[in-house]
Amino acid sequence: MKKKAVLTELERTDDYVSGEQLSEILGVSRTAVWKQIQSLREQGYEIEAQPRIGYRLLKRPDLLLPAEIASGLNTTCLGQEVVYYSEVDSTNEIARRLAQQGAAEGTLVVAERQTKGKGRLGRAWVSPEGEGLWFSFILRPKMLPPEAPRATLVAAVAVAQALRRETGLNIRIKWPNDLLLEGKKITGILTEMNSEIGRINFLVVGIGINVNLNLHSIPPEINATATSLNAHLKQPASRLVLLHRCLEELEKYYELWQKGAFPEILAEWRHLSATLGNQVQIKMLDDMIEGFAEEVELDGSLRLRLADGSVYQVIAGDVAFDPPKL
Ligand code: BT5
Numbered sequence: 008m009k010k011k012a013v014l015t016e017l018e019r020t021d022d023y024v025s026g027e028q029l030s031e032i033l034g035v036s037r038t039a040v041w042k043q044i045q046s047l048r049e050q051g052y053e054i055e056a057q058p059r060i061g062y063r064l065l066k067r068p069d070l071l072l073p074a075e076i077a078s079g080l081n082t083t084c085l086g087q088e089v090v091y092y093s094e095v096d097s098t099n100e101i102a103r104r105l106a107q108q109g110a111a112e113g114t115l116v117v118a119e120r121q122t123k124g125k126g127r128l129g130r131a132w133v134s135p136e137g138e139g140l141w142f143s144f145i146l147r148p149k150m151l152p153p154e155a156p157r158a159t160l161v162a163a164v165a166v167a168q169a170l171r172r173e174t175g176l177n178i179r180i181k182w183p184n185d186l187l188l189e190g191k192k193i194t195g196i197l198t199e200m201n202s203e204i205g206r207i208n209f210l211v212v213g214i215g216i217n218v219n220l221n222l223h224s225i226p227p228e229i230n231a232t233a234t235s236l237n238a239h240l241k242q243p244a245s246r247l248v249l250l251h252r253c254l255e256e257l258e259k260y261y262e263l264w265q266k267g268a269f270p271e272i273l274a275e276w277r278h279l280s281a282t283l284g285n286q287v288q289i290k291m292l293d294d295m296i297e298g299f300a301e302e303v304e305l306d307g308s309l310r311l312r313l314a315d316g317s318v319y320q321v322i323a324g325d326v327a328f329d330p331p332k333l
Contacts, residue, residue, distance in 0.1 A: 012043075013029060013047065014064075017054065017064040018064060023055075023060045023063045024062055025061035026041070026061060026062065029061075044062060051068025051070055052064065052066070052068060053066035069247075070093075071119065071246060071250060072091060073091050076247070077089070079251060080251050081255050082113075082258045084112060084258060085113045085144060085254045085258040086113065086254040088114040089117065090117070092119070093119045093136075094120045094136070095118040096121065097121055098117065099199060099211050099213040102114065102211040106145045106209040106211060107201070110145055112145055112147040113144060113258075115142060115254070116143045116144070117142040120135060120136035120141070124141060125197060126195060133226065135221070137219075138220045140218055140246055140249060140250050142213070142214055143211050143214070144254075145209055145211060146209065148207055148210065149206075151205065152207055155207055155210060156307035157264065158198045158210050158264075159184050159212075159307065160183065161261060162212050163180045163186060164180070164272055164275050164276050165256040166186060166214060166216070166257065167180055167186055169253040170186070170253070173248065174236055176188055178194075179279055179280065180276060180282070182303060182326055183307065184196040188234050189234065190281075192217075193216065193217050196213065197213040199211045216249065217233060218235065219237045219243045219246070220237070222238060282300045282303075283300050283303065285300050286299055287300045287326050287327070288326070289321050289327070290325045291324040296321070298313045299312040308321055309321040
């Protein structure tokens with residue numbers, strides 16, 4: 008019997024459900040029901056048991072357990088397979104290994120805490136326990152490798168829209184992979200690719216969202232540039248609800264992209280951009296360039312207009328500028 012089955016029945020009502028009813032509905036013995044109740048309790052569900060009356064769900068754990076993610080998730084592919092860790096080095100690393108072993112498109116790896124959360128170029132991503140959404144998923148787009156950088160832009164639009172709708176906060180996108188709130192980083196996206204010359208084998212898209220981050224407990228140099236949703240909502244936010252909305256939007260935008268609607272997604276990206284229309288400095292591997300951020304191109308690169316009027320196309324780099332307080 009699936010754990011979700013007992014949980015689903017308890018979730019249907021605020022009232023008691025008798026052991027007899029549960030065993031009838033699920034077609035298992037009352038002992039089996041009891042075992043499942045115990046196992047749910049061990050995972051942090053508070054379930055009241057009243058002799059001769061039945062069971063009642065009092066509280067769900069604030070954990071991103073697969074059964075919790077499955078309940079109320081409105082997707083057909085993304086997050087239908089969930090691999091859950093209370094602690095892991097990096098969800099991107101796990102997703103990459105699973106993808107290499109043939110895991111299905113849409114497989115989601117989620118962790119309460121990462122010990123070696125990764126940013127780009129070997130940088131670290133701070134991922135304290137239970138304070139954010141740290142997840143990665145596998146995509147297998149039928150596209151050529153040069154199109155892969157688009158995944159980051161597509162994911163940025165999807166997550167920005169999910170967070171904007173759910174919180175009402177003015178989340179903006181900073182090229183290429185950050186979401187900002189009032190000029191500070193609230194989300195980072197890391198897309199990694201495994202490909203051959205003519206095809207993408209898989210992409211792993213990793214997303215870190217600061218939901219209920221204790222900003223005082225993170226390193227001061229990150230605190231200076233980071234923020235978290237709870238700091239703006241003045242109360243903790245539900246990670247589960249946000250994860251559901253993000254996965255739903257990610258699936259929606261991924262499908263649009265696959266159907267050839269990337270130009271429309273890019274138009275939304277431009278609309279949400281905190282980078283375009285600003286004088287920016289871009290730090291590249293061993294160079295720095297300054298110019299006016301004029302446009303994001305279909306290949307995901309950023310077009311800069313330099314002081315001498317010439318155009319410079321930036322494929323990868325970090326934008327350093329004082330973003331407007333939006
Ligand atoms: C990123 O890199 O922004 C991509 C971050 C992706 C994280 C997710 S979490 C799930 C999945 N599993 C992983 O291992 N990674 C992905 P980058 O643009 O290189 O930015 C990294 C920089 O952001 C760091 O050098 C810090 O300055 C800053 N930073 C680190 N942790 C932060 C946090 N929690 N909030 C805001 N800024 C942070």
